[in-house]
Amino acid sequence: MTLVFSALALSMVVTSISGFGFMENRAARQKHGSEMAFQMAEAGIEYYKWHLAHDETDYQDGTGQAGPYVHNYYDKDGNKIGEYSLNITPPPAGSSIVTVESIGYTVAYPNTKRKLKARIGFPSLTDYAFLTNSDVWIGDTEAIHGKLHANGGIRFDGTTDSIISSAKETYTCKTYHGCNNQTKPGIWGDGTPQDFWQFPVPAFDFNGITVDLADVKAGAKSAGVYLSSSGFKGWHLKFKSNGTFDTYKVKTLYSIPSPGYGKDVNGVKHYESYDIKTETFYKNYAIPANGLIFVEDLTWVDGTVRGKATVGSGKFPVSPATYTSIAIPNNIIYVNKDGSDVLGLMAQNHVLIPRLSPNILEIDAAVIAQNGSAQRFYYPGNILDSLTIYGSVVSNGVWTWSWVTQGGSIISGYKNTNTTYDANLTFGPPPSFPVGNGYQLISWEEVK
Structure with missing residues (x-):
């Protein structure tokens, strides 16, 4: 009786361990499937950002039809391992912001889905606190909170908390900026912090x-x-x-x-x-x-x-x-x-x-x-x-x-x-205000 009982107990332990291992393995596969679904949803966002770069006003994925738009996702060997589904919301009047919702899922676990929501838009001309086509002098009683760019030179005696940039390597500082037609670096002065100074950079048109x-x-x-x-x-x-x-x-x-x-x-x-x-x-x-x-x-x-x-x-x-x-x-x-x-x-x-x-x-x-x-x-x-x-x-x-x-x-x-x-x-300028070239990712979030 003792031997038979021991054998039975051993059998139950082995079965229990085997079942636990199976469940743990299945949970690991599901977790991997969820991670892959997230990557597929990300791929959908990147794809549509690429699509807009080639066709800035197409919000129907080249189909001319209402969404959603489903794309296959392949591994490196060309095997289909999942899909992502896209819903595109065009920008409202006067805005450049496109909203893209991407849902990713694998073939193995089609019910395990991850959903991302991204906002993509053109950066506005008003991305700057100040933007000028000329020279500029920021005095010692002036504070700039935001980016400043000048196609000319900058005398900077004030304070800032963002990038100060000039398209000039050197320039002739005029009398109305406290100089006597002297040659100065693209940015100079007693302002701080000078770590934010950048010159020369490309000019703005x-x-x-x-x-x-x-x-x-x-x-x-x-x-x-x-x-x-x-x-x-x-x-x-x-x-x-x-x-x-x-x-x-x-x-x-x-x-x-x-x-x-x-x-x-x-x-x-x-x-x-x-x-x-x-x-x-x-x-x-x-x-x-x-x-x-x-x-x-x-x-x-x-x-x-x-x-x-x-x-x-x-x-x-x-x-x-x-x-x-x-x-x-x-x-x-x-x-x-x-x-x-x-x-x-x-x-x-x-x-x-x-x-x-x-x-x-x-x-x-x-x-x-x-x-x-x-x-x-x-x-x-x-x-x-x-x-x-x-x-x-x-x-x-x-x-x-x-x-x-x-x-x-x-x-x-x-x-x-x-x-x-x-x-x-930056991405919500006044209606019909000038914007830059090329869509940029503004924000993204996972939607539960």
Whole structure:
């Protein structure tokens, strides 16, 4: 009896171990299958990123049909070992962001699936806190939070927390930047940290912005808001917190006190004022679904912004004699700073801050001075306290909000300027704003 019992017990132990080993092996295979499914889902994301690189506006995987789109996945020997299934969501109006959902699974374990969701888009021109086609001087009272790039040279005496780059290895620093036509490195100055300085780097091409402004006009005329000549001095657009904006025809402007002019960054005297004296209400508009507003006249913009909009100002056919500008007479404030509220200002010529601007001014916007400069003219003795910009500034010409002596003392403009890049702009720019070339992966996540 003892021998028989022992044999039976041994048999049960062997069977138990064998069963445990089988289950452990099956669990290991399932885990491997799950890992392979994840790799297949990743392959689906990479495939569609590649597909968009070759056909930027195809959101149907070359089929012309609605998804999902199923692709086989092969091992190195050409054996099919799984599949990935794709669902593609095209970008919303005014955006470049494509959403790709990829589900991967193996032939061996078709019910063990992994799902990834990725956002792919073009980086925006507004990927920079500042971008200029000229030289720039960041003074010792200025702070830049975000990338700065100049096709010209940079005198950097301020502070930053991101990359500062110049297309120049060396350049001639002009008198208006505190030099006497001296040869300087592409980036130089007393600013910090210098580890962020990069030069020379490839230059940015400003010529393509013309096409984008024409697109804003076309979109505004077809499905947005289009304003032709005011018949007076220009149009004033005042945004409101309810997602609408009021329009006014600007009738008269204040005169400029002695000496009767403002001087721009090129030394040109401007006797015309940009300060509104009288205006007449015209109409209230809702921000259109495509977000596009185009004004064929000088334009003033301020107010509280709810929603996404781009205001373009220009005249076509393009001629330097008829370039129009955008002036910012008062605060521009977003209701939310989470990317849901975005304003773009695209001026054919300058983006200006007038003489009678507030002592403390905030501008929440991405602004582009296509052929001119983002600037506040030199008004002798007109010194103000602080300017805060939340967004991005793109200026073809020399840009400045402040005027200083060669010793660095403020003699006109804002004593303190603080620019913070709105990170939502990189892949969520204002409608129809210029974007770079080539899709980039913005983000991805696993969806359970």
